[in-house]
Amino acid sequence: NTQTNTIINLLPPDLSKDEGLAKDVANGLSQYPKKLSSKFFYDARGSQLFQQIMELPEYYLTELEHEILERQRKEILFAFGTQSPFQLIDLGAGDALKTKLLIKELVQSETDFTFVPLDISKDQLQELLQELSQTYPDLKVTGLAAEYFQGLKWLNEHSTDRKLVLFLGSNIGNFVPSSAQQFLCQVRESLSPQDRFLLGVDLKKEPEKIRQAYDDAAGVTSAFNLNLLHRINQELQADFDLDKFQHFAEYDPIEGTMRSFIISKEDQEVQVQALNKTFHFDAWEAIHTENSYKYTLKQLKEMALHCGLRIEDVFTDASHGFADVLLKP
Numbered sequence: 001n002t003q004t005n006t007i008i009n010l011l012p013p014d015l016s017k018d019e020g021l022a023k024d025v026a027n028g029l030s031q032y033p034k035k036l037s038s039k040f041f042y043d044a045r046g047s048q049l050f051q052q053i054m055e056l057p058e059y060y061l062t063e064l065e066h067e068i069l070e071r072q073r074k075e076i077l078f079a080f081g082t083q084s085p086f087q088l089i090d091l092g093a094g095d096a097l098k099t100k101l102l103i104k105e106l107v108q109s110e111t112d113f114t115f116v117p118l119d120i121s122k123d124q125l126q127e128l129l130q131e132l133s134q135t136y137p138d139l140k141v142t143g144l145a146a147e148y149f150q151g152l153k154w155l156n157e158h159s160t161d162r163k164l165v166l167f168l169g170s171n172i173g174n175f176v177p178s179s180a181q182q183f184l185c186q187v188r189e190s191l192s193p194q195d196r197f198l199l200g201v202d203l204k205k206e207p208e209k210i211r212q213a214y215d216d217a218a219g220v221t222s223a224f225n226l227n228l229l230h231r232i233n234q235e236l237q238a239d240f241d242l243d244k245f246q247h248f249a250e251y252d253p254i255e256g257t258m259r260s261f262i263i264s265k266e267d268q269e270v271q272v273q274a275l276n277k278t279f280h281f282d283a284w285e286a287i288h289t290e291n292s293y294k295y296t297l298k299q300l301k302e303m304a305l306h307c308g309l310r311i312e313d314v315f316t317d318a319s320h321g322f323a324d325v326l327l328k329p
């Protein structure tokens with residue numbers, strides 16, 4: 001069976017993130033409308049800023065999902081059924097803040113399981129393993145440095161344990177609906193009949209509440225968004241003047257799309273040395289940097305059904321603003 005208390009690295013050694021960023025910048029800033037991918041938010045500084053976002057009063061998502069996992073963790077684990085040894089697989093684990101609520105419950109009830117945090121950041125995994133070994137010396141942990149489906153495939157080849165796959169925090173919201181659909185179907189492909197998938201989704205709600213979660217009064221989300229330009233300055237030797245750009249966030253209640261932008265406050269040119277390119281920005285031209293999709297349970301049910309996944313249970317907070325949905329192949 002799978003080795004524990006170690007990190008298994010499935011990422012190619014030269015998976016240079018810079019190359020990914022360079023490509024994204026070269027393509028995204030030559031198009032109209034301009035765009036950059038939200039997956040590049042998370043350098044060291046960006047990850048720190050995201051931690052701060054999760055503590056903001058406006059960013060309700062974390063609090064609501066925390067409430068769900070805090071109050072209903074027993075029910076969630078009971079619905080899955082923890083009698084036989086299983087793997088608790090956390091896709092994009094990060095600091096596993098919410099997963100730790102489940103881990104705590106499982107450890108207290110002396111359940112036999114292996115925690116498998118999966119992330120593309122080896123540093124994050126290292127830190128998480130370190131911390132968990134101190135809190136729970138007997139916990140079995142296998143860190144997987146991998147892309148989502150590469151990791152799931154590897155686990156299927158190396159273990160016969162049942163699986164509870166987690167994709168929490170409304171991370172699915174960053175996918176446009178067609179990609180979210182594809183993602184669900186790919187997860188479905190990796191599941192055996194006894195396995196389950198717990199998906200965290202932010203639900204449609206009062207539009208102004210959603211908008212403010214992405215445009216907080218303290219300006220942390222603005223700093224998080226603009227950090228993308230800072231990162232491009234650092235890693236691709238660009239000369240973005242952050243004072244000449246501003247954060248803008250709008251919610252489209254029909255599509256359920258929270259969109260974030262970086263707006264050029266004036267007509268300007270920016271040089272990116274590593275690309276040997278200059279990009280022109282018109283006054284008030286926008287760069288689209290992120291989508292955070294919001295769903296209804298009905299929409300989610302249909303997307304799941306399309307891939308042969310059924311909703312076994314829905315766990316929501318008291319305000320029905322967020323849901324952790326237990327899906328069954």
Ligand code: AVJ
Nearest residue numbers: 053169170171173174221292
């Ligand atoms: C980490 C993708 C769930 O979209 O709500 C927070 C990222 N962006 N504030 C989200 C984010 C701006 C977040 N996810």
